[in-house]
Amino acid sequence: MSSDQPTVLVVEDEPAQREVLAYNLEAEGFRVSRAANGDEALLLVDEESPDIIVLDWMMPNLSGIEVCRRLKSKPETRSIPIIMLSARTEEVDKVRGLETGADDYVVKPYSVVELMARVRTQLRRVRPATVGLRLEYEDIVLDSETHKVSRGDKPLKLGPTEFRLLSTFMEKPGRVWSREQLLDRVWGRDIYVDTRTVDVHIGRLRKALTEHGGEDPVRTVRGAGYALG
DSSP, rough: OOSSSOOOEEEESHHHHHHHHHHHHHHTTTTEEEEHHHHHHHHHHHHHHEEEEEEEEEOOOOHHHHHHHHHHHHHTTTSOOOOEEEEOOOOHHHHHHHHHTSEEEEEEOOOOOOOOOHHHHHHHHOOOGGGOEEETTTTTTEETTTEEEEEEEEEEOHHHHHHHHHHHHHSSSOOOOOOOHHIIIOOTTTTOOOOOHHHHHHHHHHHHHHTTTTOOOOOEEEETEEEEE
């Protein structure tokens, strides 16, 4: 499974609806994780750090609203976009969902085409490289559509792994990524790679970024991982 694929967590207690959602998202090129209830969703978010969550409101025990409230109250999960699905059509319910922290609200029954468009809209905010956008950080420019990188108008030669590493860093400058998080994002959770491999490719990325001079923008955070800037 390609590690370039954004991960969507589908939280839906109805098995048939959960599988329909997962099928359509996978057909659109997303990696999909599934949760049948709110408690399972919270565990998966901690384990997998999905890029976006499609969350049903009406679930037994722990409702979608409560799941949303808990995720948005924690700094480490606050930035994950949440699209709330609900059969509630009243404006007051939509307002409640959005005020709880949901980034979008879709009423059931919904158009699959429209839902996929809304998922991609949210991804443009959190993973712009996956939708072909151009990223810039100081004098570094990464064009995710043409897979070209330049620094100070001089082209840089990056291997595919180094390119994915740099795009991950440039999507969230300043964020510290652990080696395990980089392995999941860049190599994919289905592939076993030793964490020391991350250090090797970080070294290659640093060499490429400083090929024409300039300071190394990749920062080592002792005991935590790496960050851009």
